[in-house]
Amino acid sequence: MDVNNVVEKLVWEHLDSVMAQKPDMCRCARCQADVVALALNHLKPRYAVSPMGYAITRAEIMEQAFLVNVLVAIAQGVEQVYRNPHHDEVT
Ligand SMILES: [Zn+2]
Numbered sequence: 258m259d260v261n262n263v264v265e266k267l268v269w270e271h272l273d274s275v276m277a278q279k280p281d282m283c284r285c286a287r288c289q290a291d292v293v294a295l296a297l298n299h300l301k302p303r304y305a306v307s308p309m310g311y312a313i314t315r316a317e318i319m320e321q322a323f324l325v326n327v328l329v330a331i332a333q334g335v336e337q338v339y340r341n342p343h344h345d346e347v348t
Contacts, residue, residue, distance in 0.1 A: 260306055262303055263303045263311060264300050265293070265297060266326060268293050268296050269293060285344050293334070294334075295333065295334035295337055295348070296330040305327060
């Protein structure tokens, strides 16, 4: 069974709308992944296993206005990647 970080799902879901606020931001896969990683470093993970557990954890997160923190963390990640993108690195 998979263990999922509900916060990670939330970050991916809102990535587009936050990046849309910075029109000249690079949207390549590397930059998007970097933004998500930076955002998640600032957020407390919440893990869930079953679909039911996922729904409950998610409802709890919404109730705590956790979404605002998520959006702020994504915006900070966008700003950081915008100034210092890593997509030219040889991997
Ligand atoms: Zn890029």
